[in-house]
Amino acid sequence: MEFYPETEAFDTGRLRVSDIHELYYEQSGARDGNPVVVLHGGPGSGLNTKDRRFFDPKVYRVILFDQRGSGKSTPAADLRENTTWHLVADVERLRTHLGIEKWVVFGGSWGSALGLAYSESHPDRVKGIIIRGIYTISRWENMWVNQAGANAVFPDYWEDYVSVIPEGERGDLLSAYHRRMTGDDAEEKLLCIRAWNRWEDILSQLVADEEEIEARRQQSDLADLQHAVTECHYFIHGGWLRSDTQLLDDVVKIRHLPGIIIQGRYDMVCPMRTAWALHKRWPEADFHIVPDGGHTSREPGVGQKLLEAAEKFKTL
Known part of the structure; x- marks a missing residue:
C-alpha cells in the first residue's frame, strides 16, 4: 500500500482546557468523515502532520493536536x-x-499509553483503537x-548519555536528569536536554542515521526543551x-472494542x-509483530501495518 498524499488542514483552532493551558488542534480530510484522533508521542513531542x-x-x-506544553x-x-489524567480529560474535552x-483512537509510543488511558476511561466514546510501539509507563x-x-x-552511545551526569549520581539517572532539566543552571539544563534527546533518537531508529539525528538536533531549543523536560517529568x-x-x-x-496492536520486534x-503482555491481556485485538521493525512509524514494515489498520477501520 502507498501512503496517502500530504493534505492541508481544513480547520485549526485553540481550546482552553484550564486556567493555565490552551491546546492547539488541526482537522484534515473529510469534514463529515470517520473521525480519528491521533495521539502524539513523547510526551512533549508535538503533533506530526505526516501522520495524516x-x-x-x-x-x-483526522484530528491532530498538541498535548499540554507541546508544539503550539x-x-x-x-x-x-x-x-496523564489531565491529558485524558483534554482528549475528552x-x-x-x-x-x-x-x-x-490512534497512537504510538507514549501515544499508545495515552490511547489506552483514554479508552479505558471513556470506552463508550471509542469506536476502535490502533496503537503501535506499546508503552504502559x-x-x-x-x-x-x-x-x-x-x-x-x-x-557506545550510552557513554555519551551518562557523560553529562557525575559518576556519583549515575545510580539514578532519571532523578539526576530531572534535577538538572528543571533546575536554574541554563547551561547545564541545555546540555542535559540535548543528551537526553540524542539518546532517544539513537534508540528510535533500527539503523541509526547520524546525519538525520544531527539535523533534528538543529531544531529550536524550545522544541528540544518541550520534549525532554516533559518526558522526564512523566x-x-x-x-x-x-x-x-x-x-x-x-x-x-x-476488550469489547475493535483493536489493532502493532509492534516492531527490535523496538529499543x-x-x-x-x-x-498487552496481547495476552487483550487476545481479541489483532496483534502484529513486524519482524524487521524498530520503534518509529517511519520503519517501512511498521508504517505498512499502520496503513492496513487504518484501512480496516474505515467503516467503523
Whole structure:
C-alpha cells in the first residue's frame, strides 16, 4: 500500500482546557468523515502532520493536536497541571468541543499509553483503537531506556548519555536528569536536554542515521526543551498511575472494542515485552509483530501495518 498524499488542514483552532493551558488542534480530510484522533508521542513531542498520510482523506476526519506544553500549545513546556489524567480529560474535552460522538483512537509510543488511558476511561466514546510501539509507563520500561537495558545494546552511545551526569549520581539517572532539566543552571539544563534527546533518537531508529539525528538536533531549543523536560517529568512520576500495571489491568474495560496492536520486534524504546503482555491481556485485538521493525512509524514494515489498520477501520 502507498501512503496517502500530504493534505492541508481544513480547520485549526485553540481550546482552553484550564486556567493555565490552551491546546492547539488541526482537522484534515473529510469534514463529515470517520473521525480519528491521533495521539502524539513523547510526551512533549508535538503533533506530526505526516501522520495524516495513514488515513484516506476522502474517508477520515483526522484530528491532530498538541498535548499540554507541546508544539503550539501554550504555555510551552509548562509542567503545572500536566499529568496523564489531565491529558485524558483534554482528549475528552476536545471530542466534545468538536461535536464528535465517537472516534477511532490512534497512537504510538507514549501515544499508545495515552490511547489506552483514554479508552479505558471513556470506552463508550471509542469506536476502535490502533496503537503501535506499546508503552504502559511502568518502572521497568523507564529503567530499560534510562538506567539498565538498552545500554547493553548501545554501550557506545550510552557513554555519551551518562557523560553529562557525575559518576556519583549515575545510580539514578532519571532523578539526576530531572534535577538538572528543571533546575536554574541554563547551561547545564541545555546540555542535559540535548543528551537526553540524542539518546532517544539513537534508540528510535533500527539503523541509526547520524546525519538525520544531527539535523533534528538543529531544531529550536524550545522544541528540544518541550520534549525532554516533559518526558522526564512523566517518567519520574510513573505517569501518575495507581500501579505499575494499571493500563494492563484495565484492559478488561476495552476488550469489547475493535483493536489493532502493532509492534516492531527490535523496538529499543518500547521493548516488545510490553506489547506481548498487552496481547495476552487483550487476545481479541489483532496483534502484529513486524519482524524487521524498530520503534518509529517511519520503519517501512511498521508504517505498512499502520496503513492496513487504518484501512480496516474505515467503516467503523
